[in-house]
Amino acid sequence: MFRHILIPTDGSEFAHRAVPKGLALAKAIGAKVTALCVEHTFDVYSVRESQIYKIPKEFAAYNAHIKEHAAKVLAQIAKEAKTAGVSCETLQMVHDHPHEAIIKAASKKGCDLIVMASHGRSGISGVVLGSVTNKVLTHTKTPVLVCH
Secondary structure, three states: OOOEEEEEEEOOOOOOOHHHHHHHHHHOOOOOOEEEEEEOOOHHHOOHHHHHHHHHHHHHHHHHHHHHHHHHHHHHHHHHHHHHOOEEEEEEEEEOHHHHHHHHHHHHOOOOOOEEEOOOHHHHHHHHHHHHHHHHHHOOOEEEEEEE
């Protein structure tokens, strides 16, 4: 059975739906959890050309913001895990492609299950927008439990 569950989140209310389900499963089977928050890298193209001299300052502010955001998100999950009686490690990654970071984290941490939420988009919006969950499903060898 599963011994180590990865629960990735971006901190959104929607993504958080998988957290209690993943923690409940971990509690029921005696697994440990790694909570992962993936943040996007700084986009230099978001700074107007006339403001190019501000890039170092903007970069530093962005990095401080994403670290603070991830710390807040992961602290909340760690608190929920403690309340549930589940061993929980937290991990923050910065990556342009969250699905790649999730797969890498699962492999690096030895996770044997990924529990994550999905918007359940279908039709053209699903094709055009894609989803991190769909990309994880199609690129990982680790089993994935999708929560709606």
